[in-house]
Amino acid sequence: MTNYSIEVQNLVKFFGRRLIFNDINYSFNSSTVYGISGPNGSGKSTFVKILSCIISPTKGKVVHKADNKIIEEEKLHNHIGFVSPYLFLYDEFTAEENLIHFSKIRGKIFEQEYSNFLLNEFNLLERKNDQIKGYSSGMKQRLKFVFALLHNPEVLIFDEPTSNLDNNGKEKVYEFINKLKKEKLIIIASNEDTDLSYCEKILELEKYKNK
């Protein structure tokens, strides 16, 4: 098992003149489930995007390490699995076509068996050959978990993971969090109490607003 860590150093983010958070210093390590909490507009999504190096902070830095070796930003995408309501897959492709394209673009071999296993776990196997423009929002949300898990990343970042999901879908997500928490670094950004109840440590963003 890889010992993965994310170190956040003096992180500051402004949007224009509006301060989102100020001076966050935090360390995330493998085998732990972390929660990012805060009310709407507190910067949870911005924070997880900065953690994934999708957007840049105004000040400070984020360092990803695998077994104490720093991972280059160019290669970071293969270490992160990301689920979020503002993540969209390609509507004109079927679920399986999407997954095949993503694997190939990542430079990885598409593992049909593992893909079928994940699709089955999230109740999508029978619909895998349907274009996802015909999927409901809940099905699309479940497919995002397959997308996040397919390349077997060391870090899983879930931004509002249970949005659009019914009770069965939520149970399945929690089941996966419990199953994977021993070997992966899981970060959940949410304001749902149930989502946060699975977290061992919680970073409250509101505390960094006026620091």
Place this chain on the structure above:
Amino acid sequence: MKSYSLYKKDWQSELRTRYAINALSMFILVTISVIMFSIGSEKISEYLTGGLLWVVIFFSAMSGLSRAFVSEEERGTTLTLQLIASPSTIFSGKLLFNIVLVFLMNIAITILFSILFESFVINNLQLFLIAFLFGNFGIAISSTIIAAIISKASSKGTLYPVLSFPILLPLILTLLELTKYSMDGKPIEKSFVEIAVLISYDVIMLTASYLLFDFIWKD
């Protein structure tokens, strides 16, 4: 290989949605028809036909090539791409897609011009092909990086031609000159300066694009 996979994904997507292909073919047909109607039975000079060829090519490029990035931004799939590939892979994949699209589009325009306009006669085909080859690369490279820039802006439609014009102007001017030379039958040896300008433009734009893309791609 990763860039090629992205290119394949884009083509498959394009063949299903047909957004760029339809926009480009309609634009080419309409523009050439308008030119033909306005000319009527008048005989226009060779040089003017050569100029009109590049005018049609420039505006056709403006109508379809921005799709590479704008469609990702409009569908919200930019984040998905950021999560599966490095910026250099994405730029290479999108550039490959635009190169193929530019070549298909410009071959079609040139064939239509040679069929429909009597005065479009190339006397030095070799020189024309060199200009065509490097010109298409230049258009594809510039259009791709400009598409990446404008995809982040709110007024995408109007910004694309406005931003493209000053960047593509030196390229178009050199291409006009080389087309004129190829119509005159001027030997390649006497067109070295223009060919060198064309190749330099491509190299500079390609290098600058790869250096800039990281900053454009990351919000």
